Amino acid sequence: TAKLTELQIESGGSPKRNVIVTSWRSGSTFLGDILNSIDGTFYFYEPLMHYGVKRFNESASKEDKADIFNHIKKLLNCEFNNMAPYLNHAKEFPFQFEHNHRLWSDCNGTNPKYCFSPQFLEPYCSQFPFLTMKIVRTSLDIIQDLLSDESLNVRILLLVRDPRPTLHSRWKDNFCVPEKFPLCGKTELVCDQLISDFKTADFLSQRYPNTFMTMRYEDLALSYYEQSGKILSFFGMAFNEDVKQFLDSHTQSSKGNEFSTFRDTKKIALRWTKQLSWERVSKIQIAEQCAEAMNLWGYKIANSEEELRSEEFNPLV
Numbered sequence: 001t002a003k004l005t006e007l008q009i010e011s012g013g014s015p016k017r018n019v020i021v022t023s024w025r026s027g028s029t030f031l032g033d034i035l036n037s038i039d040g041t042f043y044f045y046e047p048l049m050h051y052g053v054k055r056f057n058e059s060a061s062k063e064d065k066a067d068i069f070n071h072i073k074k075l076l077n078c079e080f081n082n083m084a085p086y087l088n089h090a091k092e093f094p095f096q097f098e099h100n101h102r103l104w105s106d107c108n109g110t111n112p113k114y115c116f117s118p119q120f121l122e123p124y125c126s127q128f129p130f131l132t133m134k135i136v137r138t139s140l141d142i143i144q145d146l147l148s149d150e151s152l153n154v155r156i157l158l159l160v161r162d163p164r165p166t167l168h169s170r171w172k173d174n175f176c177v178p179e180k181f182p183l184c185g186k187t188e189l190v191c192d193q194l195i196s197d198f199k200t201a202d203f204l205s206q207r208y209p210n211t212f213m214t215m216r217y218e219d220l221a222l223s224y225y226e227q228s229g230k231i232l233s234f235f236g237m238a239f240n241e242d243v244k245q246f247l248d249s250h251t252q253s254s255k256g257n258e259f260s261t262f263r264d265t266k267k268i269a270l271r272w273t274k275q276l277s278w279e280r281v282s283k284i285q286i287a288e289q290c291a292e293a294m295n296l297w298g299y300k301i302a303n304s305e306e307e308l309r310s311e312e313f314n315p316l317v
Contacts, residue, residue: 007129025169027217045099050089078125191289221269
């Protein structure tokens with residue numbers, strides 16, 4: 001419990017800064033929208049989108065690592081000056097800012113140019129007690145130093161998903177266009193990233209047990225009330241009526257396109273076991289990197305197509 005002014009940058013306070021780190025098609029839009037359903041939340045939806053469809057990891061250049069880290073840190077301080085690439089990209093693809101429905105409803109109806117103006121964004125953002133961000137374009141190790149910055153008081157949640165449904169989701173509906181983004185749907189790369197994030201997460205869990213957390217998407221989807229409560233408690237947010245209404249309205253039936261968060265969540269989590277071909281499942285599972293990644297994160301290998309398709313098959317350890 002805190003006074004509102006203690007959580008507002010404009011009043012000299014320190015907001016609760018909450019960051020979700022994951023990769024594409026891993027359930028982060030659903031989780032981000034749960035947090036965004038809480039009043040007082042300023043939501044940064046994929047703030048590295050202007051970098052394109054790539055995920056930076058430990059092999060990135062020093063310049064890229066520093067640029068990404070500083071970009072994230074500036075946004076978490078509601079600093080929008082000298083952010084032309086970020087703001088211009090959002091202006092061209094406004095759905096990035098539309099996800100921040102409070103911002104969009106307040107600026108777009110009056111004069112849309114305010115939505116992308118640092119002079120408007122900085123004082124506006126500085127009023128909010130919760131600054132929530134979801135990132136899919138960087139590995140955990142690049143931004144881990146946010147946790148050591150006591151002035152930010154950041155909490156980071158790493159969200160992971162079984163590589164089999166992740167790749168299935170990326171391969172279908174032309175999400176990863178091979179001609180433009182050849183690495184997006186590469187099996188070995190997806191699993192390498194899971195291994196790297198596991199190692200970093202293991203270190204951070206020991207060093208920052210109160211400000212770092214991991215969550216498997218499947219656990220969230222199959223027990224969304226319980227796991228949402230754990231996540232919100234970790235982030236210092238309340239499981240209130242707004243959250244309950246969001247979950248009740250977004251988890252019972254599926255509608256919209258592949259990016260919609262209106263889903264029969266429990267069915268969606270395991271739907272791949274009926275849809276992904278056994279040939280592709282086998283190729284993912286026998287890849288050395290994927291076998292290791294699945295073992296580290298607690299995902300079971302299906303030993304046959306009959307086992308995979310059976311109602312008893314549970315991919316979670």
